[in-house]
Amino acid sequence: MEFTPFHYKSLDDIRQETEKLGVSLPLSENLDILKNPLSVGSLTVPNRVAIQPMEGCDGTADGRPDELTLRRYDRFARSGAGLIWEEATAVVEEGRANPRQLYLTPETLDSFKAMVENIKKTALETSGFEPVVICQLTHSGRYSKPTGTPAPLIAYNNPLFEKDAPIAPERILSDDYLEKLEETFGKAAALAEAAGFDGADIKCCHRYLMCETLSGYTRPGRYGGSFENRTRLYLNSIRNAQAATSSDFLVTSRLNIYDGFPYPYGFGVSPEGGLAFDPEEPVRLVKILREELGMPLIDITIGNPYVNPHVNRPADHGPYAPPEHPVEGVARMFDCISRVHQAVPELKVISSSHSYLRQFAPYLAAGSVESGIADMAGFGRMAFAYPDFARDMLYGDGFDAKKTCIACGKCSELMRMGKVAGCVVRDSAVYLPIYKA
Numbered sequence: 001m002e003f004t005p006f007h008y009k010s011l012d013d014i015r016q017e018t019e020k021l022g023v024s025l026p027l028s029e030n031l032d033i034l035k036n037p038l039s040v041g042s043l044t045v046p047n048r049v050a051i052q053p054m055e056g057c058d059g060t061a062d063g064r065p066d067e068l069t070l071r072r073y074d075r076f077a078r079s080g081a082g083l084i085w086e087e088a089t090a091v092v093e094e095g096r097a098n099p100r101q102l103y104l105t106p107e108t109l110d111s112f113k114a115m116v117e118n119i120k121k122t123a124l125e126t127s128g129f130e131p132v133v134i135c136q137l138t139h140s141g142r143y144s145k146p147t148g149t150p151a152p153l154i155a156y157n158n159p160l161f162e163k164d165a166p167i168a169p170e171r172i173l174s175d176d177y178l179e180k181l182e183e184t185f186g187k188a189a190a191l192a193e194a195a196g197f198d199g200a201d202i203k204c205c206h207r208y209l210m211c212e213t214l215s216g217y218t219r220p221g222r223y224g225g226s227f228e229n230r231t232r233l234y235l236n237s238i239r240n241a242q243a244a245t246s247s248d249f250l251v252t253s254r255l256n257i258y259d260g261f262p263y264p265y266g267f268g269v270s271p272e273g274g275l276a277f278d279p280e281e282p283v284r285l286v287k288i289l290r291e292e293l294g295m296p297l298i299d300i301t302i303g304n305p306y307v308n309p310h311v312n313r314p315a316d317h318g319p320y321a322p323p324e325h326p327v328e329g330v331a332r333m334f335d336c337i338s339r340v341h342q343a344v345p346e347l348k349v350i351s352s353s354h355s356y357l358r359q360f361a362p363y364l365a366a367g368s369v370e371s372g373i374a375d376m377a378g379f380g381r382m383a384f385a386y387p388d389f390a391r392d393m394l395y396g397d398g399f400d401a402k403k404t405c406i407a408c409g410k411c412s413e414l415m416r417m418g419k420v421a422g423c424v425v426r427d428s429a430v431y432l433p434i435y436k437a
């Protein structure tokens with residue numbers, strides 16, 4: 001249905017809207033369910049609320065957390081969330097998404113260590129528990145901009161993105177490069193453990209490099225074509241991360257189970273054509289993660305924030321007029337997650353994309369945990385806007401509508417402009433001047 005901005009005054013308004021749209025959203029007022037701890041491998045997450053990874057693009061030139069980075073994580077530490085999934089952190093210089101993207105190396109390790117220590121200490125003082133903290137390891141692939149200008153490194157040329165200007169052949173990464181990268185992810189996971197993180201995410205989402213390989217149907221060689229080849233970089237990187245870390249360390253992944261682009265350029269769609277979600281390959285992959293690799297938890301997401309942000313993060317404003325009703329976008333996310341989790345229920349799952357529902361987002365979180373669609377609820381933009389969100393949701397009366405994210409898209413806009421990212425509306429003292437400039 002056509003785009004309609006957020007206008008709901010009650011949970012019933014949202015229920016009526018979903019009925020009108022013919023979609024379903026798990027909504028429950030049983031917020032207490034979010035207080036239950038969750039065991040994940042050898043870890044216990046103190047509650048069911050997670051902060052999703054969100055880049056602030058505000059590190060130092062050599063990739064250490066800087067003043068604004070530390071400010072963000074200090075706010076997250078005070079939020080009351082049981083799990084903090086730290087943002088995209090590069091594993092190689094050429095794969096940095098911007099000159100201020102975090103970059104974990106033996107040289108920058110001490111700064112990450114200090115940041116993780118501060119998160120744990122601050123949370124313990126303010127909430128009485130230490131959250132689980134995960135490091136998101138990434139290679140930005142086609143979105144690499146280590147010096148501030150695009151320097152794409154791709155798995156294959158994709159005419160849907162490149163249109164009639166294909167990327168130069170020397171920027172298509174060789175099989176040897178990808179094989180070496182598998183080792184680099186192992187070394188980076190060891191660094192993440194040395195930094196004090198509880199786990200490392202081998203990031204495979206949002207069409208950055210690892211995610212792009214999943215749809216490399218047209219790529220020749222060892223990393224393209226068959227399912228086995230397209231998942232090689234991902235699965236070997238996970239294996240290397242597991243081998244390089246202790247058995248208590250959580251090797252996990254933020255995984256795109258659906259890209260929203262047709263075959264042969266998208267993962268999670270049918271080879272017969274069309275844009276509908278086809279769970280066949282995502283379920284096959286997730287089964288391998290659980291049954292062969294013993295992974296206890298994944299963080300599920302869909303879409304590409306650069307090309308189809310309405311799929312990845314439904315919003316009321318964006319770089320183009322959304323081609324659908326944003327509530328349909330939220331419902332698609334939960335439908336995809338549900339279908340994969342149902343097929344592999346032993347693998348615990350964090351859900352994404354709650355923020356669009358603003359003050360009603362806690363009911364989506366509670367509903368998805370209560371119905372078993374997910375085991376934890378992950379909040380992205382909300383955490384930028386509303387630093388106490390988890391505390392209010394778990395121990396207060398739910399969300400204060402005057403403090404929530406309003407899905408205005410300005411945090412993403414800042415990021416696209418190559419600036420530092422944060423909430424322009426609710427954290428205006430810091431981010432409004434940057435946005436205006």
Ligand SMILES: Cc1cc2nc3c(=O)[nH]c(=O)nc-3n(C[C@H](O)[C@H](O)[C@H](O)COP(=O)(O)O)c2cc1C
Binds near residue numbers: 301378421422
């Ligand atoms: C400014 C910004 C930066 C983001 N950076 C990351 C990132 O580093 N890694 C990642 O996996 N997702 C990233 N995301 C996506 C979020 O984690 C989340 O999936 C998305 O915002 C949808 O969830 P929400 O509706 O709760 O905001 C980012 C989103 C925004 C708005």
